[in-house]
Amino acid sequence: MDSPRPAIPLQRHSRWNRRMDLLTTINRCLAFDKQADQSNEGKAIAKHARRRRVAGRMRTFALVVGAIAVGGSSMPAFAQGFVPSRGPTVSAPTNDAERKLEEQERARALTDGIELEDAGQWSDAIDHYESATRRFPQDRILYQRLLISRLRFDVNRRYQDQTYLRSLRDMTTSQSLDLYSEILANLQTHYVDTIEWSRVLLHGTAALETALDDETFVQTMLPNATPEQIEKFRMEIHHRISQRSTQSRFDLRATVSQVASMAQQELGLSGTATVLEFVSGAVSTLDTYTRLLSPGQLDDMFSTIDGNFVGLGVELKPGEDCLNILSVIPGGPADEAGIVAGDRIMGVDAISAADRDPDYVADLLRGPEGSLVSLEIASVDQQPRSIRVARRRVDVPCVENIHLVDTDAKIGYFRLTNFQKSTPAEVEKALWALSRQGMRSLIIDLRDNPGGLLPASVEVADRFIDNGRILTTRGRNARENFDYSAHRANTWNVPLAVLIDRNSASASEIFSGAIRDSNRGTVVGEKSYGKGSVQGIFRMQAAQFGLCLTTAKFYSPSGRAISRNGVEPHLSVPPTYIAARPDENGRLVTELEDDVLQRAIEHLAQPAH
Structure with a gap:
């Protein structure tokens, strides 16, 4: 039996109203999505929220009641893989038992996600809801929670980003309005779908x-404002914006200018x-991949594209009071300093990782080429130690573990971690190295490959496909419409197998989809992610920010949409996970009882090949 609704303490009424007003704002955005009415779902979520008695959780759970948190020069062919917000359509339950089981799974997914929100684990909440919305693509409430978590994560991330804070301090209001206008102009010209200006304003x-209710934002930007002043302003803006008519992007600039004043x-x-909050809101909820890039994020994006960066040469993952080192680039500064995969960074330049946000600590590793950084390193088998490492430019290889995986059958193998500018040249070098060892067939491993540059994936596919279409892209702007066909002479004609899994996305789906549709090779493993859109990276002229903007969708040679569908393997083989270990390149990986690789070897070793 449901417990009665707990009384809301008087001092919490304003916060409850604030949350309900936010939900009203973001609910209006759903009108543009033309999704089904969710009144019954809203009541169910309200009932769920009323059960929660812990006062400290009111901040998060009030968001559940009702619905949703809304939701220069360019490189037009960048497609980096992130988990999509909505997955492929799944079969509907066919009987009462199945429907009941599905409802239980949905309720559990919601409960688990809210617990992550309650703990302030926004990144984990995003991962959870993205997975849940792929499982239940028509569930509006889960999608709402995903967008809420994104807004929360974004505001926290912005105010931990030192390059964002420096830009905020250096920019005038007029310059920020120029940036807003430039962002809106790019949306109007390049975004894959038609823009609804009223919706963009509501997003902002x-x-x-959300920012006005965020502790970090208030402490940083409003140290002298009282809660009553903030609430009065928030209510005034909420009601003024919700009643305002917006016909063009010029109306948006005028409105935002008034709000800023x-x-x-x-x-x-x-x-x-x-x-800048309106700038961020204008783009962050359009789709999973469109986002504002701070100066530091923009630099990181181009470093990823170029395949090199200034730093220590480590791959990091947030840990408990530390940064875990997943891998170390051979020959990089960290490698030369004796740092290995599995080590933990406990502090940077006398700042403890336990006292700061992981993103903030990771940002401390940035710096000019040649500058020194002090690290506190903890290893499993050693006492904690202090070391100083010089930052320098590091080339990040994208082709790994090149060898003959079967010396008798002369089956070559390499793993392709992502698609960057250097990928075609690295692949060519690997092919010739294997050829000199007598390679008679080849396995290309794209498992866990999140994507990268579209031209790089097309160019690699062109090395194996001698004729026919490789890829088609279509956008709202005709300049985004391309048909890529094989044209390279002297392609490699060795028998080919391509390994994929559920984390193979974007550019890796371009390559594996082209190989599959052209019957050039055999695709082995799991169905891929289903990330079928193209992002352009625009460097803003009004300020040192960037815009990662979805400009087109792409299709396999047969015309099949990759988005939400993915690439189906010829030979479906699920992976079997065992344990984490460092591989020969120092990367901490999950070891597989590699049935997928073994199946590919058996397939290529058959006499027909």
């Missing part, structure tokens, strides 16, 4: 309301900070 309002007068909030 939701972002600002009001925030400055009533709260002492920097006009630039206000405008």
Whole structure:
């Protein structure tokens, strides 16, 4: 039996109302999505929220009641893999027992996600809801929670990003409004779908309301404002924006300019900070991949594309009071300093990792080429030690573990970790190295490959496909429409197997889809991710920010949409996971009882090959 609704303490009424107003704002955005009415779902979620008695959880669970948190030069062919927000359609339950089981699974997915939100684990909440929405693509409530978590994560990440904070301090309100106008112009010209300006404004309002309720934002930007002042301003903006008519992007600039002036007068909030919330909100909820890039994120993006960066040469993952080192690039500064996969960074330049956000600590590893950074390193089998390492430019290889996986059958193998500018040349070098060892057939491993540059994936496919279409892209802007066909002379004609899994996405799906549809090789493993959109990276002229913008969708040679569908393997083989271990390149990986690789070897070793 459901417990009665707990009384809301008087001092919490304003927070409850604040949350409900935010939900009203973001609910209006759903009107543009033309999704089904969710009144019954809203009641169910409200009942769930009423069960929660812990006062400290009111902040998060009030968001559940009702619905959703909304939701220059360019490189137009970048497609990096991230988990999509909505997955392929799944079969509906056919009987009462199946429907009951599905409802239980949905309820559990929601409960688990809310617990992550309650703990402030926004990144984990995003991962959880992305997985859940792939399992239940029509579940509106789970999708709402995903968008709420994104807004929360984004505001936390922005105010831990030192390059963002420096830009905020250096920019005038006028410059930030110019950035907003430039962002809107790019949306109008290049975005894959038609833009609804009223929705964009509501997105920005939701972002600002989220920021005004975020502890880090308030401490950083509003140290002298009282909660009552913030609440009064928030309510005024909420009601003013919700009643405002917006016909063009020029109307948006005028409205945001007025809001910035009001925030400055009533709260002492920097006009630039206000405008940047509307900038972020304008893009972050359009789709999973479109996002504003701070100066540091923009540099990182181009470093990923180029395949090199200035740093220590380590791959990191947040840990408990530390940064875990997953892999170390051979020959890089960290490698030469004796750092290995499995080590933990406990502090950087006398700042403890336990006292700061992991992103903040990771940002401390940045710096000019040649500069020194002090690290506190803990190893499994050694006492903690202090070392100083010089930052320098590091080339990141994308082709790994090149060898003959079967010396008798002369089956070559290499793993392709992502697609970057250097990928075609690295693949060519690996092919010739295997050829000199007598390679008679080849396995290319794309498992866990998140994607990368579209041209790189097309160019690699062109090395194996001698004729026919490789890829088609289609966008709202005709300039995004391309048909890529094989044209390279002297292709490699060895028998080929391509390994994929559920984490093979984007550019890796371009390659594996082309191999499959052209009957050039055998695809082995699991169905791929289903990330079938193209992002352009635009460097803004008004400020040192960037825009990662979805500009097109792509299709396999047969015309099949990759988005939400993925690439189906010829030979379906699920992986068997055993344990984490460092591989020969120092990368901490999950070891497989590699049935997928073994199946590919058996297939290529058959006499017909």
